[in-house]
Amino acid sequence: MTFRVINLTTGEIVAELHQADQALQLADILAADCKYREQFAVVELVTIYETPIPIGGKP
Numbered sequence: 001m002t003f004r005v006i007n008l009t010t011g012e013i014v015a016e017l018h019q020a021d022q023a024l025q026l027a028d029i030l031a032a033d034c035k036y037r038e039q040f041a042v043v044e045l046v047t048i049y050e051t052p053i054p055i056g057g058k059p
Contacts, residue, residue: 002045005030009038020044 003023005014007030014030017023020042027040 004043004045006041006043007038008041014040016045 001018001020003017003020005017005023005027006012007014015023015026017026023042027042031038031040
């Protein structure tokens with residue numbers, strides 16, 4: 001699985017990691033470094049499979 005650390009204040013994707021605990025630790029460290037003036041989130045990426053719609057719009 002892939003986890004993204006996102007700076008919610010700026011909208012920047014800061015990192016992509018493969019372990020949730022590492023992503024959480026990084027988010028905590030980054031928030032502490034800026035004295036909690038910025039907010040960080042960790043989100044898990046999920047693959048979504050979609051069935052293509054044929055030209056004409058009818059399956």
